[in-house]
Amino acid sequence: MxxxxxxxxxxxxxxxxxxxxxxxxxxxxxxxxxxxxxxxxxxxxxxxxxxxxxxxxxxxxxxxxxxxxxxxxxxxxxxxxxxxxxxxxxxxxxxxYRDDFYFEETPEYEALAGWLGENLFGGDMQPAELLCEEIQTVCQFDFQVLDVLELFNQEKVRFKDQAQLEEAVGLVGKLADNTRLGENNGLTPRELRRLQERRMV
Incomplete structure (x- = not known):
């Protein structure tokens, strides 16, 4: 039981x-x-x-x-x-997944956490990991880029220029595309898209 x-x-x-x-x-x-x-x-x-x-x-x-x-x-x-x-x-x-805080740490998650640590936190991985976990949560529930931008504002994250912001948003997009979603029965958006494309062939 x-x-x-x-x-x-x-x-x-x-x-x-x-x-x-x-x-x-x-x-x-x-x-x-x-x-x-x-x-x-x-x-x-x-x-x-x-x-x-x-x-x-x-x-x-x-x-x-x-x-x-x-x-x-x-x-x-x-x-x-x-x-x-x-x-x-x-x-x-x-x-x-019995732990409701658990999520799969994908290569995309590791890439974003590493980038945040290197570019925004001077190599300090602890705040980078905490921010990346918050972003991961946003990605799991009705992901919108604006929600992540709002999170950056709340956490007082400062980008040196527009190019750096766009690089961060690109990495977040890749994380979202490879995040397991309840609404997809546990599939990532990328996995679901590939399955649907195969059915159309």
Whole structure:
């Protein structure tokens, strides 16, 4: 039961919302021992305190992150995901998403953090990493370039010229394009675009 709860929490953090059948499918694919669908149904009917503490709620046959429920956005969020394939990480990677602050540190993330440290923080990587984590969060939720520019303003980041600002924005764009999104069922925009292009061939 404990690992089933871990899966539900991790999948909800990764996807934002997940249908009970998808939980069973992914859990069974990654385990020799199969989970009884009735165990998942029981958690939908009577969520444990652990799920509530991890901000996992229930809507119908879905486990849903509490912010989506609180915003009354379930229907809209479900529509965003319709027809999109799922990114299912290997078991070890998937369970890292049990921590709702976890994100995959991609080469694009490392490139931006390194650039920020070298160009804006005089080689000091600690503030560069903190800023890069904030930018990563912006990229995960309805990314807009203006939101990142506003973040730079809030953090009192000063660019030496327009060219340096444009270089930073370019790196942020690459990070956003390679960030896993709940609305894409865990796929990055780049991965989803490639899958859609293959279908059109």
């Amino acid at each position: 404990e690992e089933l709860l871990d899966y539900i929490i991790a999948l909800t953090n990764l996807y934002g919302l997940v249908h009970k059948d998808k939980v069973v499918e992914i859990y069974n694919r990654q385990h020799g021992k199969k989970v009884d669908p009735a165990a998942v149904d029981a958690l939908l009917q009577d969520p444990t305190q652990e799920l509530e503490e991890e901000f996992v709620g229930v809507f119908g046959e879905h486990f849903v992150s509490q912010p989506i429920l609180e915003e009354g956005a379930f229907g809209e969020e479900l529509r965003k995901r319709k027809g999109k394939p799922f990114h299912v990480p290997p078991r070890e990677e998937l369970l890292r």
